Amino acid sequence: MAHRNQHRRLRTYAREMRKNPTAAEANLWSRLREKRLMGRRFRRQHVLVPFIVDFYCHAEKIVVEVDGKTHQHRRQEALDRRRTAYLCEEYGVELLRFPDLLVLNDVEFVLRRIWESFS
Numbered sequence: 001m002a003h004r005n006q007h008r009r010l011r012t013y014a015r016e017m018r019k020n021p022t023a024a025e026a027n028l029w030s031r032l033r034e035k036r037l038m039g040r041r042f043r044r045q046h047v048l049v050p051f052i053v054d055f056y057c058h059a060e061k062i063v064v065e066v067d068g069k070t071h072q073h074r075r076q077e078a079l080d081r082r083r084t085a086y087l088c089e090e091y092g093v094e095l096l097r098f099p100d101l102l103v104l105n106d107v108e109f110v111l112r113r114i115w116e117s118f119s
Contacts, residue, residue: 007049014045014052024066024100025054027107032064038115048091051083056093060118063087063095066103 021029025044032042032055046056048063055064070076084095094117098110 010047017045024103061093063093065097068100
């Protein structure tokens with residue numbers, strides 16, 4: 001029951017997050033939405049308890065994270081490593097991380113890397 005309550009709370013928070021994406025998230029979403037990348041369906045701000053991931057493709061088991069400046073700090077990098085390990089182990093996903101500036105300046109490269117990770 002606790003897991004269900006946590007999922008419900010996270011889903012509510014994820015809906016709010018979808019209303020205010022970062023510029024990089026909005027840029028990438030405009031290219032992933034509506035199966036625009038090789039017909040694969042991506043979800044944005046998707047709940048994988050206990051986390052909310054930026055983008056998730058269930059068919060390919062891929063999580064895509066867009067990292068802003070806060071992810072450059074040493075403490076956050078350690079948290080990101082633990083989060084990545086947990087998601088990969090618990091959910092069996094491949095997690096791809098891209099700096100927000102790369103998404104903004106070279107989204108084609110990011111899309112190519114995502115496409116290359118498809119099975």
